[in-house]
Amino acid sequence: GTPEDNTRLVDFGHLPWWSHPKLRLRMWRPLASALMALDFRLFDTDARLHHVHSLLWFVLLLWAVGRLLWRTLPPSAASLSLLMFATAPCHTLPVGWLANRSSLTGSALAFIALERALVARERGGWHKWSCALVSVIALLCGEYALAALCYGLCLYALAPARTEAEAPWRARLRLSLPVLAPLALYLMVHSLIGSDIVHSGYYISPMGSPLQFARAVLTRVPVLSADLLLGLPSFQYNTGSPLRNWLLSLELISPEVWVRLPDWSSVHVAIGYVALLLGLGLYWVHRTQLLEQRAPSWLYLGALASLVPCAGSLPEDRLLIAATPGAYALCACVLLGAPRAFRHASSRKHKLACALGWLLSAWVLVSSVTRSRDDVRNIRASGEIARAWCLNADLPKVDAEHARVYVVAAADFNTAVNLPWVRLLEQKLAPPLSYRRLSAGPMPLIITRESDRSLVLNVLTSDLYGTAVPALHRDASAPVLVGEHHTLPGLEVTVLEVMYDNPSRIRFEFDRSVDDPSLWFLVSTAQGLRRRQLPAVGEQVQLPYAQYGDVR
Numbered sequence: 443g444t445p446e447d448n449t450r451l452v453d454f455g456h457l458p459w460w461s462h463p464k465l466r467l468r469m470w471r472p473l474a475s476a477l478m479a480l481d482f483r484l485f486d487t488d489a490r491l492h493h494v495h496s497l498l499w500f501v502l503l504l505w506a507v508g509r510l511l512w513r514t515l516p517p518s519a520a521s522l523s524l525l526m527f528a529t530a531p532c533h534t535l536p537v538g539w540l541a542n543r544s545s546l547t548g549s550a551l552a553f554i555a556l557e558r559a560l561v562a563r564e565r566g567g568w569h570k571w572s573c574a575l576v577s578v579i580a581l582l583c584g585e586y587a588l589a590a591l592c593y594g595l596c597l598y599a600l601a602p603a604r605t606e607a608e609a610p611w612r613a614r615l616r617l618s619l620p621v622l623a624p625l626a627l628y629l630m631v632h633s634l635i636g637s638d639i640v641h642s643g644y645y646i647s648p649m650g651s652p653l654q655f656a657r658a659v660l661t662r663v664p665v666l667s668a669d670l671l672l673g674l675p676s677f678q679y680n681t682g683s684p685l686r687n688w689l690l691s692l693e694l695i696s697p698e699v700w701v702r703l704p705d706w707s708s709v710h711v712a713i714g715y716v717a718l719l720l721g722l723g724l725y726w727v728h729r730t731q732l733l734e735q736r737a738p739s740w741l742y743l744g745a746l747a748s749l750v751p752c753a754g755s756l757p758e759d760r761l762l763i764a765a766t767p768g769a770y771a772l773c774a775c776v777l778l779g780a781p782r783a784f785r786h787a788s789s790r791k792h793k794l795a796c797a798l799g800w801l802l803s804a805w806v807l808v809s810s811v812t813r814s815r816d817d818v819r820n821i822r823a824s825g826e827i828a829r830a831w832c833l834n835a836d837l838p839k840v841d842a843e844h845a846r847v848y849v850v851a852a853a854d855f856n857t858a859v860n861l862p863w864v865r866l867l868e869q870k871l872a873p874p875l876s877y878r879r880l881s882a883g884p885m886p887l888i889i890t891r892e893s894d895r896s897l898v899l900n901v902l903t904s905d906l907y908g909t910a911v912p913a914l915h916r917d918a919s920a921p922v923l924v925g926e927h928h929t930l931p932g933l934e935v936t937v938l939e940v941m942y943d944n945p946s947r948i949r950f951e952f953d954r955s956v957d958d959p960s961l962w963f964l965v966s967t968a969q970g971l972r973r974r975q976l977p978a979v980g981e982q983v984q985l986p987y988a989q990y991g992d993v994r
Contacts, residue, residue: 452930455849455877456859459928459935460945461915462641470637471584474544487867492540499546500537504528506553507767513560514738515771523767523774530770530810532762534817538825542760544584549763551580552590559594559621570620577624588628588751589764593744594621600740641920643912644756655754661707662753664714669759670745670769671717671724671802673809676757679710680908720802721746721769727799728776736779737771745769759813770810773803828856831990832864835971836964838874845874845960846932850889850899850974851881853966853990861971874962876931880950882909884966884988891977896951898938902984906944918943966990 448465451457457465477495485491507527511520536545558573577594580587598618615622629649632638639645648655662679669676683706695703725742745768752761780800787793835857838845852858862873881887886902912918921943928935932953939947952961956976964971966988977983 453876453878454873455862455879457915458858458879458882458910459930459933460882460910460922462917462920464641465915466638466640467642467645467914468637468639469544469584470632470635471544471548471582473579473582474547474584477547478540478543489540496537496540496543496546499543499550500533503546503550503553503763506550506557509557510553510560511767511771513557514741515775516736519737519771519774519778522778523771526770526774526807526810527767529814530762530766531813531817532759532766534814534821535758535760536763538818538821545586545760545763548580548583548585548587549590551576551583552587552764553767555580555591555621556593556597559597562620563597563617573620574624577621578627581624581628585751585754586763588625589748589761591621591625592747592751592764593741593768594618595625596740596744596747598622600738600743639754641917642914643908643917644914646754648751648754659750659753661711661714662757663749664711664718665757666714666749666752666762666765667717667721668710668714669757670762670765671721671806672713673805673813674710674713674717675813676759676761679707679757682706683710723795724772724776724799724802727780727795728772737768737775741768742772743768745772770806773806776800776803777807827990828854829864829868831857831970832861833868834969835861835865836962836973837862837865837871838962839871842872842874845962846876847874847878847962847964849877849879849964849966849971850985851884851887851966851988852879853884853988857971878930878933880948882906882913882945884990885909886987887985888982889976889985890982891956891979892949893979894955894957895953896949897956897976899948899950901941901946904941906946907942908944910944 445463448457448461448463452459452461481492481495504524504527508520508524511523514520515523536542555573555576558569558576562569562573573594577587577591580591595618598614598621633649638650639647640650646655646658665676665679668674728737728742729739745765748764748768749762752765755761776799780796780803784793784796784800787796831854837847847862849858849861858879862877865871866873880899881901885905888900888902890898890900892898910916911921916922922937922940922945924937924940926937934951936949936951937945937947938949939945952958954961956963963974963976965974965985968989
């Protein structure tokens with residue numbers, strides 16, 4: 443987060459040269475960070491034991507959600523909704539990616555706090571203090587707990603009053619203090635210690651950029667809703683949909699007409715609003731068709747509310763851990779109750795509503811299970827391939843501490859950032875003096891040798907939006923400009939041309955000859971990252987789209 447930190451991270455490839463100079467990615471997750479530090483103290487680099495630790499938190503999350511569902515739903519609906527939650531695709535990445543464990547820890551403890559809140563409403567006394575304490579611990583695990591604790595606010599605002607004294611809004615506000623006070627304390631401390639997101643196009647801080655966050659809510663919440671209820675993967679909002687290429691391959695629409703149509707992100711948001719309407723329709727079926735299986739209103743509305751804090755991050759299904767229990771509880775109630783309601787419905791309209799509600803809920807169940815299965819396979823395969831890709835790469839093995847390595851175009855994020863560290867852990871090879879990437883993405887390039895010490899890189903595609911801006915390391919308010927200059931140890935970078943606010947032509951000037959043996963230039967090939975001799979002065983070479991082959 444400091445300029446000094448960023449300079450060091452840019453010099454070793456963790457941040458690219460185009461990162462905003464004032465970029466700050468400072469999450470406040472003290473307990474989750476402490477647990478990771480404990481893992482390394484106890485297990486060193488034995489990843490299997492780190493994963494066992496994550497799996498234990500996943501089991502605790504299932505137990506906490508199960509306790510909450512059994513307190514609020516009939517047994518059959520609670521069982522089905524817990525089964526749906528356990529097999530949901532939102533768990534794949536948090537369980538499989540150790541760095542995302544904070545989503546498991548924060549969510550598990552937050553749902554325990556919610557169960558304590560239910561007990562406190564019934565019994566009062568010390569239970570409200572246990573709810574507050576567990577809420578504080580959950581928030582110490584990170585911002586994922588914010589989404590789950592939204593259920594608590596909906597509980598106190600919408601749950602039927604147990605006594606006349608609970609009915610006034612002031613009384614409800616006082617009763618909500620076990621959840622509301624920890625949330626307020628967390629936001630205050632988070633702001634005071636400077637933990638925030640600044641100048642990132644991937645994350646948006648609701649406190650640092652409230653207007654930008656509000657705009658993101660209008661787009662990202664519908665996208666997450668489409669993932670939750672329609673099974674449309676939310677990551678396609680940023681990466682695009684394979685449906686586009688399939689439609690183009692049918693040649694039903696000419697490319698000239700296609701480029702005039704709205705881009706996929708706009709279509710994705712529109713589908714998301716359809717999903718929100720379908721969710722409201724499902725809720726209407728649940729409340730009006732006299733289903734025997736009923737979920738309380740606060741549970742479903744809490745699921746909707748939990749999507750709002752998630753708008754601070756680019757949409758991915760891993761953000762849906764908090765929303766899934768409430769949404770799936772509604773689906774489970776409709777799945778179990780709609781057939782009987784259909785038989786006893788007095789009109790065709792009600793019969794149609796029950797049938798459509800049941801079909802939507804069944805689709806949620808089927809798509810959830812199949813996507814989870816595919817995601818588990820994909821994350822395992824991609825992890826193995828990325829590891830092999832790193833270990834197979836050309837890196838200096840002798841005198842590495844004096845070598846500077848430049849990846850011309852990385853095919854994936856793992857090799858762009860983590861390659862030297864994988865080699866250090868797996869093969870005990872010392873990392874090079876520096877490890878940097880030159881291009882913002884795996885795009886086709888022309889490299890021209892201007893002089894003995896300088897190269898010019900031209901990007902051969904107009905598909906540049908989002909490669910550097912807006913992306914993880916730079917937000918849309920800070921476009922890359924012509925003439926922009928960056929100085930790194932041993933390297934000067936000058937932007938010569940831009941397209942859609944992203945660099946399209948860049949000059950790299952080195953402190954020594956490009957042919958110096960201490961400089962390593964790596965190119966992505968089907969055989970892995972390979973060192974390449976660059977052209978002579980005045981000549982150029984064209985590189986294709988960076989490949990990411992299976993080198994196992």
